[in-house]
Amino acid sequence: MAAATLAINEARLSPFPYTELDIVTTPTTALGIEYPGLIVGTLRMYDIAATTQGGVPYSDILESTTAHEVVHQWFYNLVGNDQLDQPWLDESMTGYHTYRYYADRYGQAVGDAYFGTFAGRWEMVDREEIPIGLPVRAYQDAEYSAIVYGRGPFFLRELEETLGRETFDAFLRDYVAAYRWGISTTADFQALAETHCVCDLDELFAAWVTE
Numbered sequence: 001m002a003a004a005t006l007a008i009n010e011a012r013l014s015p016f017p018y019t020e021l022d023i024v025t026t027p028t029t030a031l032g033i034e035y036p037g038l039i040v041g042t043l044r045m046y047d048i049a050a051t052t053q054g055g056v057p058y059s060d061i062l063e064s065t066t067a068h069e070v071v072h073q074w075f076y077n078l079v080g081n082d083q084l085d086q087p088w089l090d091e092s093m094t095g096y097h098t099y100r101y102y103a104d105r106y107g108q109a110v111g112d113a114y115f116g117t118f119a120g121r122w123e124m125v126d127r128e129e130i131p132i133g134l135p136v137r138a139y140q141d142a143e144y145s146a147i148v149y150g151r152g153p154f155f156l157r158e159l160e161e162t163l164g165r166e167t168f169d170a171f172l173r174d175y176v177a178a179y180r181w182g183i184s185t186t187a188d189f190q191a192l193a194e195t196h197c198v199c200d201l202d203e204l205f206a207a208w209v210t211e
Helices: 004-011 058-071 088-106 108-125 142-163 163-176 186-197 202-208
Strands: 022-026 031-033 038-042
Touching: 004 058, 004 088, 004 163, 031 058, 038 058, 058 088, 088 108, 088 142, 088 186, 108 142, 142 163, 142 186, 142 202, 163 186
Parallel strands: 022 038
Antiparallel strands: 031 038
8 A cells, every 4th residue: 555655656746755664553543643754553453354433444544544644755744844834735735645546546436435535524514614724723623634634635626626637736746846855835835836827826725725
């Protein structure tokens, strides 16, 4: 799963920045955690014959979590951001690219089915249109997970549809190249997207990202 995620993202974004990726299992309460060149997965996911309390097989959780944490090697690590003040730039981006992992590996129909999990997260706050670009401290209770992890990928798919997939993918490759080993901001992201579409995205970003 990790190898497939690396190959897909190398083809679509840029080469993996290291010669090694380590996967460590621990009894963490989180499903997964990312570090440069290393990802952590919770030990319980590896009981793939078991299911979660919601009835989801741990085999599915293992794949989505592994893919998600590997994608973080690009968004959080290779392309940095302020994780407390603009967390959408790594978490929403990573969620969207996990969807693209499923679409690229198994076909668009499977990708769309996986994308439905973001809807479930957003439903935690009844699909309230809370901006995805707020600081962590601005979200209350379930809002952070519901908005940054749930609503965020919806914005990125809306942006993809606005630009068209080919232009959107070209923009993402340029984005990774431009901010490789640097720090990106929401303003940087929007400005570069606008150079690719040759359009004004203020209205779209105001509807989804900013207050």
